[in-house]
Amino acid sequence: MLKTASHSQPNSQPNSQPNSQSDSRPDPHGGLSPSLLMTSLAAPLREWLPRQRWFAGKGRPLTDLSVVSMTELHPGCLHLLLRTGHAGSPEHCYQLVLGVREELPPRLQHAVIGRPSAGPLAGLSVYDALLDPRSAGLLLERLRVPGAAGPLRFERDAHTEIPAGLAPRLLDGEQSNTSLVYGDSFILKLFRRIQYGINPDLEVPWALAGAGCARVPAPVAWFWTTEPRRTTLGVLQPFLRGATDGWTLALRSLAAGEDFGDESYELGRATAEVHLALAEVFAPGPPDRRGDGRLAAAMTGRLESAARQVPALAPYVSRLRAAYDDAAVSGPDRPAQRIHGDLHLGQVLRAGNRWFVIDFEGEPARPLAERRRVQAPVRDVAGMLRSFDYAAHARRPWQPDWAGRCREAYCAGYAAEAAWDPRAEAALLRAHETDRAVYEALYEARHRPDWLPVPMAALARLAAEA
Numbered sequence: 001m002l003k004t005a006s007h008s009q010p011n012s013q014p015n016s017q018p019n020s021q022s023d024s025r026p027d028p029h030g031g032l033s034p035s036l037l038m039t040s041l042a043a044p045l046r047e048w049l050p051r052q053r054w055f056a057g058k059g060r061p062l063t064d065l066s067v068v069s070m071t072e073l074h075p076g077c078l079h080l081l082l083r084t085g086h087a088g089s090p091e092h093c094y095q096l097v098l099g100v101r102e103e104l105p106p107r108l109q110h111a112v113i114g115r116p117s118a119g120p121l122a123g124l125s126v127y128d129a130l131l132d133p134r135s136a137g138l139l140l141e142r143l144r145v146p147g148a149a150g151p152l153r154f155e156r157d158a159h160t161e162i163p164a165g166l167a168p169r170l171l172d173g174e175q176s177n178t179s180l181v182y183g184d185s186f187i188l189k190l191f192r193r194i195q196y197g198i199n200p201d202l203e204v205p206w207a208l209a210g211a212g213c214a215r216v217p218a219p220v221a222w223f224w225t226t227e228p229r230r231t232t233l234g235v236l237q238p239f240l241r242g243a244t245d246g247w248t249l250a251l252r253s254l255a256a257g258e259d260f261g262d263e264s265y266e267l268g269r270a271t272a273e274v275h276l277a278l279a280e281v282f283a284p285g286p287p288d289r290r291g292d293g294r295l296a297a298a299m300t301g302r303l304e305s306a307a308r309q310v311p312a313l314a315p316y317v318s319r320l321r322a323a324y325d326d327a328a329v330s331g332p333d334r335p336a337q338r339i340h341g342d343l344h345l346g347q348v349l350r351a352g353n354r355w356f357v358i359d360f361e362g363e364p365a366r367p368l369a370e371r372r373r374v375q376a377p378v379r380d381v382a383g384m385l386r387s388f389d390y391a392a393h394a395r396r397p398w399q400p401d402w403a404g405r406c407r408e409a410y411c412a413g414y415a416a417e418a419a420w421d422p423r424a425e426a427a428l429l430r431a432h433e434t435d436r437a438v439y440e441a442l443y444e445a446r447h448r449p450d451w452l453p454v455p456m457a458a459l460a461r462l463a464a465e466a
């Protein structure tokens with residue numbers, strides 16, 4: 001049984017055994033060194049990367065591109081961890097699965113990355129192999145039959161049956177990562193922007209499943225790399241067939257002029273249930289001691305850093321600081337605990353009449369260590385409240401009353417389950433909402449500049465009220 005792997009003891013070495021899929025040939029890359037590979041790939045990748053939704057360096061010239069690790073998954077299919085650098089910014093690392101063919105058939109034209117004009121791949125077609133059903137199928141096979149390929153390790157929960165040959169399809173829609181759905185039975189999420197270490201999107205659902213929390217789909221297989229250090233790369237979990245995400249449901253409700261109060265109330269209950277389970281399985285931390293000003297200082301630091309990257313924030317900085325200072329008053333110092341960390345309507349799925357919570361990665365722009373830290377549970381509440389505001393903005397004209405009713409109902413549902421009401425901690429909630437909107441401004445500026453006005457409108461409001 002492989003259940004002892006990366007989850008229950010995230011800092012221990014896993015038990016994976018090489019199997020028949022492991023590369024046993026003396027030179028798995030056929031003489032292709034990473035630097036030689038980049039003589040072919042640098043030019044097409046410079047064009048292609050900035051067009052990807054998950055690429056966090058939009059609008060900033062790419063100064064460096066280098067290979068962190070390179071593994072042949074099967075002939076003509078390379079797994080890459082790629083380091084990117086931008087002048088004056090920290091480096092990022094991305095996961096790519098590249099296919100190489102002489103000619104791309106028409107059905108794969110949408111996956112093309114480029115046709116290198118130099119180096120060992122000159123004249124060949126390079127493409128995103130996750131869009132190729134053959135490579136996607138072979139990836140599932142790797143997970144089904146645990147083992148190693150170069151530095152990559154594939155593991156699974158031996159108790160869950162994963163049938164062979166499930167047909168893959170790429171999940172369409174807006175995503176920060178890339179997900180493949182297999183036979184409507186499983187969904188594999190490949191993390192695109194990689195931060196070294198165990199990803200909370202594997203760690204947290206695994207722990208919650210172990211504690212019997214039925215609000216979260218449990219991981220059934222996963223893969224990770226040993227290079228440059230142990231890092232989660234992808235997670236397979238059951239696909240909730242026929243589920244609809246909260247964002248889609250909220251927009252439908254707005255379009256139909258309907259109330260979303262009952263749904264919001266149930267969502268509040270589901271959030272509290274997950275929080276209670278998290279408090280049970282992960283050790284709590286010392287409360288945010290608001291009185292000592294550390295919380296306000298941390299939020300102010302994030303605001304100032306975001307304002308350096310998003311100039312539109314600058315006019316609001318001094319007023320927004322006041323919202324943080326307001327929170328730095330004495331109040332119930334609730335213990336900090338592991339939370340979702342990036343809770344919004346896109347992270348909740350309703351299947352049947354039940355809400356599920358997914359995507360425990362936390363805010364992708366934050367350092368991994370920070371995302372795995374204990375935080376105030378009110379932060380997740382603030383995230384969802386912001387999401388009602390996003391939905392209300394997505395429908396013209398802006399519908400603040402709809403959002404207001406959702407907020408009240410959501411908090412009431414949370415209070416019914418958690419036995420404390422987030423609304424009773426108004427200043428703290430407001431500070432977290434502001435901090436969250438600052439994060440959103442940074443996220444939108446980097447990934448979806450057209451959406452920047454939504455968090456900016458909230459920040460203008462919050463600043464005016466401060």
Ligand SMILES: Nc1ncnc2c1ncn2[C@@H]1O[C@H](COP(=O)(O)OP(=O)(O)O)[C@@H](O)[C@H]1O
Binds near residue numbers: 177189238359361
């Ligand atoms: N277990 C699941 N069952 C059904 N759909 C899922 C499941 N997990 C994720 N999804 C779908 O995939 C989308 C993206 O998943 P998510 O984990 O939020 O990825 P990302 O972090 O890349 O945004 C979700 O909005 C949802 O529509």
Ligand SMILES: O=P(O)(O)O[C@H]1O[C@H](CO)[C@@H](O[C@H]2O[C@H](CO)[C@@H](O)[C@H](O)[C@H]2O)[C@H](O)[C@H]1O
Binds near residue numbers: 345346362
């Ligand atoms: O991709 P993730 O789900 O990990 O989260 C990131 O992308 C989200 C957008 O897809 C972003 O969420 C923001 O936009 C949503 C509407 O599309 C809205 O419901 C959220 O409230 C808002 O924060 C999220 O912040 C980001 O981390």
